[in-house]
Amino acid sequence: MKNKPKVIIIGGGFGGLQAAKELANKPVQVTLIDKKNHHTFQPLLYQVATAVLSPGEIASPIRRILHRYQNIEVILGEAVDIDEKNQTVKLHDGSEIPFDYLILAAGARHSYFGHDDWENDAPGLKTIEDALEIRRRVLLAFEYAEREAYLMGKHEPLNFVVVGGGPTGVELAGAIAGIARQALEKDFKMIDTTKARVILFEGGKRILSTFAESLSEHAKKDLEDLGVEVHLDSFVSDLEPGRVKVGENWVDCDVAVWATGVAASPLGKTLGVLTDKAGRVFVEPDLTIPNYKNIFVIGDMAALKQENGEPVPGVAPAAMQMAENACANILRDLKRQPRANFKYWDKGSMATIGRNRAIVEAGRFKLTGFVAWLAWLFIHIISLIGFKNRLYVLSEWFWAYLTRERSARLITGDAEELQDAIRFLEAKPLPEILPENLSKKVVK
């Protein structure tokens, strides 16, 4: 045991977890380090943010997932620096862990184009905590409107703004529209929740731009059927509490959610090698960094081109394939076999729109509507970790599908946080006080 090569994996997302599984029961000693104790199934985070699923249903303790492998140790901690020459990883508490091989799989967050302070006003959706925060804001907005209507006799319809028309933005917008138009309608007596506006701003010419044009168009129509207002060529250039700037216009919003841009984990920059604008590390064809054949960077942290010149996309299957390749190369080293370069196999992609529609594209194969949604459902259920999670998520979906209700509608956070949130909502000037704000409600 003592003489086996030490492999450190940083990150317990799709890439890191796959790497650990590839090295399970192999002649290496593995340590996986993550700052969370759980792996999060990110493709379904938007359903936690919109109160369909509970956190426990899409997250599993990493320790639990890997507990049966005797050669894998899981450590809760945050890696803050890497010493390539001395082959150690430094943790937040100053301790250093030595490695023979390092697999960096710390992922990425949304980027705010240099305005990190915008995150308070428009949170992104990458962690369970993000999802709970968005859920809290969306549910609180309705509660606050009801209270305003009760106390003052009226209220403005709510505005929800989603920035970014990629899969996350589209899924969030569709799900928020579903909350307003179906799930909450009967529960609020003073306000008409179905009048809430859900506005999606996409800076580019079409939403879901990685899909074929016909599918983008289809998804846009699906979203509009659900009541989402989709604005293309609409770049959000500024953000303040309660409003976003699109082109020259300010648009009021009760809740804004950020779903665009990529900022790779800052760990990549500590390596002292070239990174792209998003902080992704330019890796060699075998996913290592220049001069260090024992340091691999995979998943959303890695920048690499496919043979056709297109970048490998920042999606879960790519991260998992990279993990497989990196681990295979480590094992080849041990057998003194030559390494193999990484080759991305695009299995296709999918996005869901609202309650029962989706788009699917794999090579020339395209699918839309209900059938696509069934395919989406099937793929996501089998990809979830753990039999019990699968069972629970499936039954939650079945329940939500039948009743159009949302189960996980809890607003949590301590009393002070709640007051902060209410103050945040109250900070938005009321039309009674500043009537000039009224004219800004319509975007064009």
Place this chain on the structure above:
Amino acid sequence: MKNKPKVIIIGGGFGGLQAAKELANKPVQVTLIDKKNHHTFQPLLYQVATAVLSPGEIASPIRRILHRYQNIEVILGEAVDIDEKNQTVKLHDGSEIPFDYLILAAGARHSYFGHDDWENDAPGLKTIEDALEIRRRVLLAFEYAEREAYLMGKHEPLNFVVVGGGPTGVELAGAIAGIARQALEKDFKMIDTTKARVILFEGGKRILSTFAESLSEHAKKDLEDLGVEVHLDSFVSDLEPGRVKVGENWVDCDVAVWATGVAASPLGKTLGVLTDKAGRVFVEPDLTIPNYKNIFVIGDMAALKQENGEPVPGVAPAAMQMAENACANILRDLKRQPRANFKYWDKGSMATIGRNRAIVEAGRFKLTGFVAWLAWLFIHIISLIGFKNRLYVLSEWFWAYLTRERSARLITGDAEELQDAIRFLEAKPLPEILPENLSKKVVK
């Protein structure tokens, strides 16, 4: 509608919710105000704190529970003051809501005997947030021990301290022992989780002192079988991060939980009438306050003696019975009928110990062991609100029973909070540095 008497209910716990249901579809206009959006099934909070259940399984949006009653409006807000003469309730934001009748059901928290600052070091268990905080600390303690063992080659067995031997303390202690001895054992490789100590300090002569002596004794043996060290006559007189003082001795602890004392909602004191030491309002036999026949105080906020001289206990059934009585008296007023005084009907009580044992007492009827546990399970399942919650909780229990696993083992909180928690744990002096602490590990 306009001329119907306005009833304000403050609090959506067992009492407040029951009051709302009693007044549903009656000729009154009801507004229920709570600072949370959800009703919490407090008897099962300890299972959220110990990762058996998820928050959504024991909490339901109050708005959802009451949505079908047209005469009930639910408002999210915090009542901060009551103007008895002008008949208004003041909210945190300064707004005032008028009432004809007021039902105060804002409940109680644990009391720290004047040391509210102890709450940081030993949180109580009254809300979903409390439960998540305790879950986080318990799980983090194991994670930290594993990290210490990994980095330093060894670690001290963990100490969990529960202060208070009432039902909450007993249930928590039993469940924490279950985590350490069964649920986590296989997942940690560096530490032996079964060596963790769970210590229960009870200031009085026996645990579960509201039960018959034979049952207290039985429960103590059951707890000890689970590995809990039960210390009677052990009053906790001081508390610091990482240790508690019992009599003259300081006892180190990695996590301390507070489960004793009662502090009624501070709203009671704003009424300007007599309260007991716990802040409970001394109410008239019809549950109103002196001089104001339209202001009722019920549940944990009320201090009232039964005919036998014993106080009405602060339990859910008492709060619900009080709600029924108060509402019946309001409806009698409307029909110009005379009021009836409150009479408590003791249906008995129960407490569960660990995975499959409990004690039940109803009048002269006593039950222990597995049969008592089945009775406990049955009563709690039928008392849960919502068919789906019942189904889910039952299936979680079945799963946990079969596999001895805990499903809801997520540590959430943002990165900074995690760092704080880790620092908190690190603040405890390590034995390597201060060997004189070692001797304090044993209490006697």
